[in-house]
Amino acid sequence: MTTSTYSVARNGPEPGGDAVAAGTAAAVPVSTDGTSGGTDGPPSPRPTTRRRTMDKKSRLRLLNAFSIVMGIATWWVMSLAGFQFPTPPEVVAKAGEMWSSGILQEDILASLGRVLTGFLIGSALAIPVGFLMGWYTVARGLFEPWIQFFRTIPPLALLPLVLVLMGIGELPKVFVIFLAAFLACVISTYQGVVGVDKTLINAARVLGAKDGRIFARVVVPASTPFILVGMRVGLGSAWATLVAAELLAAQAGLGYRMQQAQLYYDLATIFVDIIAIGILGLVMDRLLLLAETKLTGWQERR
Numbered sequence: 001m002t003t004s005t006y007s008v009a010r011n012g013p014e015p016g017g018d019a020v021a022a023g024t025a026a027a028v029p030v031s032t033d034g035t036s037g038g039t040d041g042p043p044s045p046r047p048t049t050r051r052r053t054m055d056k057k058s059r060l061r062l063l064n065a066f067s068i069v070m071g072i073a074t075w076w077v078m079s080l081a082g083f084q085f086p087t088p089p090e091v092v093a094k095a096g097e098m099w100s101s102g103i104l105q106e107d108i109l110a111s112l113g114r115v116l117t118g119f120l121i122g123s124a125l126a127i128p129v130g131f132l133m134g135w136y137t138v139a140r141g142l143f144e145p146w147i148q149f150f151r152t153i154p155p156l157a158l159l160p161l162v163l164v165l166m167g168i169g170e171l172p173k174v175f176v177i178f179l180a181a182f183l184a185c186v187i188s189t190y191q192g193v194v195g196v197d198k199t200l201i202n203a204a205r206v207l208g209a210k211d212g213r214i215f216a217r218v219v220v221p222a223s224t225p226f227i228l229v230g231m232r233v234g235l236g237s238a239w240a241t242l243v244a245a246e247l248l249a250a251q252a253g254l255g256y257r258m259q260q261a262q263l264y265y266d267l268a269t270i271f272v273d274i275i276a277i278g279i280l281g282l283v284m285d286r287l288l289l290l291a292e293t294k295l296t297g298w299q300e301r302r
Contacts, residue, residue: 086268091275094268103257108276110252111242114170115280118177119238123231126185130230131223133186134193135215147186155180155237156244163248173245180241181234188230192223228292232285239281 072088079085086094098104132139133147155176166172196219204214246255254273261269 084267086271090268091271095272095275098269098272104272104276106252107254107257107273108280110250110256111246111254111277112280114173114177114245114253115235115238115242118174118242119181119235121174122178122181122238123185123234126182126230126234127189127227130186130189130227131193131215131219133190134223135219140190147183150179151183151187155183155241159245159248173242173250176245177238177241180237181231184234184237185227185230188226188233189223192226192230193219195226196222225292225296228288228295232288235284235288236281239277243277 075085076088079087095104129139129143129147133143134140158179159172159176162172162175166175200218200222201214204218209217242253243255243258246253247259250256254277258270258273261267261273
């Protein structure tokens with residue numbers, strides 16, 4: 001409150017100064033901290049959370065673009081420095097040649113179909129098994145020894161046995177991919193369920209919620225981040241297993257094409273297939289990351 005306003009409020013208006021005092025009191029707003037706020041204007045608003053998030057995403061995109069450019073530049077310099085690498089223009093030309101002949105599309109579709117089939121089946125089975133293991137002690141006692149046993153055995157170590165039992169068709173390739181995705185996702189789901197804060201479960205019980213409602217409204221949301229992380233790990237395992245499976249028994253696919261290119265020392269074709277696998281895996285991983293952002297929007301992020 002200003003001095004003139006204080007005087008008017010306490011002693012009444014001075015003679016002949018009613019209009020001036022009233023005008024002064026109305027024209028000069030008084031802030032809560034005792035300072036007048038009419039001269040400097042309103043304080044500048046702080047950046048909102050959405051604005052900060054957008055700025056962070058923009059910085060990340062710029063850093064991603066910079067990293068890609070620097071990686072390609074490093075690759076180019078190494079190929080010119082004497083390393084036995086094809087240059088980026090040579091790889092691009094080879095990719096265009098393979099695309100125009102239809103070979104690249106055929107290989108991509110074959111490999112992508114195997115990965116998607118094995119990954120989706122493995123994840124779809126791993127999620128309920130992980131929930132059962134984490135929620136019911138009986139299921140944990142029955143399933144955990146076998147899952148831990150097969151986790152120590154790389155799926156590729158089972159590939160010769162699978163080929164003997166299932167033949168050399170699509171089934172053995174899809175099976176080993178399924179096994180790799182399943183083992184990665186089931187453990188993550190199980191850890192998510194057993195790691196749910198017991199205070200939340202007890203609070204729900206105190207409020208009268210039954211086990212089914214607690215499971216659907218508390219356990220499942222709290223476990224979702226773990227499930228999606230397990231799916232992302234399983235996706236990487238699925239692609240790694242696919243390439244090895246196609247190296248042993250396939251008639252088409254990116255791994256099969258790399259094996260054929262190795263016989264003729266065709267480095268450009270090998271690079272094209274490696275880059276294709278990396279791009280496909282990156283796109284699928286980003287889709288899972290987008291799903292994670294949508295499904296776990298409540299989770300605090302850095």
